[in-house]
Amino acid sequence: xxxxxIGAGNVxxxxxxxxxxxxxxxxxxxxxxxxxxxxxxxxxxKKCVSDWTxxxxxxxxxxxxxxxxxIEEVSQKLKKTQVNGIVVHTxxxxxxEVLRQHEQFGIFxxxxxxxxxxxxxxxxxxxxxxxxxxxxxNQLFQLAQQLSPTVHLITDKQRQALHVAAVFxxxxxxxxxxxxxxxxxxxxxPFGILQPLIRETFEKVQSISPKIAQTGxxxxxxxxxxxxxxxxxxxHPDRQLLYHLISxxxxx
Ligand SMILES: NC(=O)c1ccc[n+]([C@@H]2O[C@H](COP(=O)([O-])OP(=O)(O)OC[C@H]3O[C@@H](n4cnc5c(N)ncnc54)[C@H](OP(=O)(O)O)[C@@H]3O)[C@@H](O)[C@H]2O)c1
Numbered sequence: 403x404x405x406x407x408i409g410a411g412n413v414x415x416x417x418x419x420x421x422x423x424x425x426x427x428x429x430x431x432x433x434x435x436x437x438x439x440x441x442x443x444x445x446x447x448k449k450c451v452s453d454w455t456x457x458x459x460x461x462x463x464x465x466x467x468x469x470x471x472x473i474e475e476v477s478q479k480l481k482k483t484q485v486n487g488i489v490v491h492t493x494x495x496x497x498x499e500v501l502r503q504h505e506q507f508g509i510f511x512x513x514x515x516x517x518x519x520x521x522x523x524x525x526x527x528x529x530x531x532x533x534x535x536x537x538x539x540n541q542l543f544q545l546a547q548q549l550s551p552t553v554h555l556i557t558d559k560q561r562q563a564l565h566v567a568a569v570f571x572x573x574x575x576x577x578x579x580x581x582x583x584x585x586x587x588x589x590x591x592p593f594g595i596l597q598p599l600i601r602e603t604f605e606k607v608q609s610i611s612p613k614i615a616q617t618g619x620x621x622x623x624x625x626x627x628x629x630x631x632x633x634x635x636x637x638h639p640d641r642q643l644l645y646h647l648i649s650x651x652x653x654x
Contacts, residue, residue, distance in 0.1 A: 403545065404429045404460065404487075408476055409467035410438035410450070412516040413492050417465060418446055420524055424548045429461050441518075457483045463545065465510055466491040466501075474500040488538055494565030497558050498532060508533030508542050511561060512550075515572055524549045530556040530564065581641060620652035 403426045407414050410433035421428045428449060433439065436452040451457065457480070464485055466476050470493045480489060481503050489501050490510040501507035511530040516522060529546035531553060533539035539555060546553040556564065579600065586593040606615045619627040628649055635642045 403427070403462040403541075404458075405463050405465065405545075406430045406432065406458065406461040406487075407465045407467060408432045408480065410435075410442075411467065412518055413512065414465075414467035415442070415518060416516050416522045417467060417492070417512075418449075420522065420549050422446060426545070426548060429458055430456075432457060454479055454483060457485065459483055459485045460487075461485065462487045463541075464489045470496050477501050477503065480504075488533070488541060490533075490542065494530075494561055494568060497562075498534070499558075506534065506538050508538050509556075509558075509561065510542060510546065511556075513564065513568060525551060528552040528554060530554050530561050532556060532558065532561070578644075581644070585641075616652060618652070620649035623653065 405421050405426050406429050407418050407421075410418075410431055414431065414433070418428060418431045422445060428446075431439075431442075431446060431450050432454075433450065433452055436450070439447055439450040439452075442450065464480055464487055466473055466480070466489065468476050473491045473493060473496050477489060477491075477500055486505060488506040488508060489504040490508045491501065492510055492512060494511050494513070498507060498509055509530065509532040512527045513530055514522070514527040527550045529550050529552065531539065531542040531546050532555060533542050543553055543555070582596060583593045586596070603615075619631070628645075631645060632642055635645060
């Protein structure tokens with residue numbers, strides 16, 4: 403298949419790098435901002451375009467990997483370039499409806515966290531795919547299988563729920579880790595002391611339910627400890643509020 407990727411951020415870059423190593427043909431990578439290509443290896447750089455009129459309409463698949471709120475606008479721009487391949491986006495939260503102006507459209511959502519600076523282990527990236535016909539679903543399924551052994555056919559509603567769950571388990575926990583790091587810095591203790599605890603927290607839920615794994619003052623009902631913690635956080639009302647809300651949620 404000929405593949406074109408629109409967007410050269412975290413997901414666009416990593417997908418381009420991954421498809422470059424498959425039997426598929428990475429045709430083009432589009433970014434409105436050519437500065438995005440500066441760190442690309444030469445093999446990818448020569449496939450980069452930044453002008454909509456340069457989009458090759460002969461691609462079999464167009465993967466839109468831009469900010470959620472720009473997907474619809476990009477989809478419309480793509481339509482004007484007379485493309486007739488399958489058009490997909492990579493967003494967990496965005497409906498397939500935003501691509502409805504295309505004859506063949508679908509979802510190509512990699513359920514993982516991507517950062518430019520971190521190499522991707524595609525074996526550990528579940529794909530959630532969907533399409534507006536059985537043919538499209540089959541083609542996207544096969545395409546995803548080229549990158550990962552785990553591919554799920556997921557509806558719009560299921561994917562959007564999964565995305566909320568992903569925000570809780572990844573984005574929110576990462577933010578809580580950031581707060582933990584800041585508290586360590588404030589009291590001059592190395593954050594590294596917490597690394598075995600962080601590792602065990604995530605390893606434990608590989609074998610038991612997080613509900614069963616829950617420990618700490620809130621689940622035990624240790625009110626005195628909770629009050630001490632809230633006092634220690636008194637110079638940070640935002641942290642105090644989070645501590646209080648999460649403790650209440652755990653206790654319930
Ligand atoms: N990062 C993740 O962990 C992750 C995981 C799964 C799915 N996703 C999904 O993948 C998509 C891309 O996320 P990302 O993390 O790769 O974002 P990102 O790193 O911020 O990159 C977004 C890209 O979209 C481009 N863009 C934004 N608005 C545009 C517009 N109006 N027209 C053309 N290009 C536009 C940006 O171009 P400029 O440089 O010019 O701003 C940039 O190249 C999102 O839908 C996201 O929900 C992300």
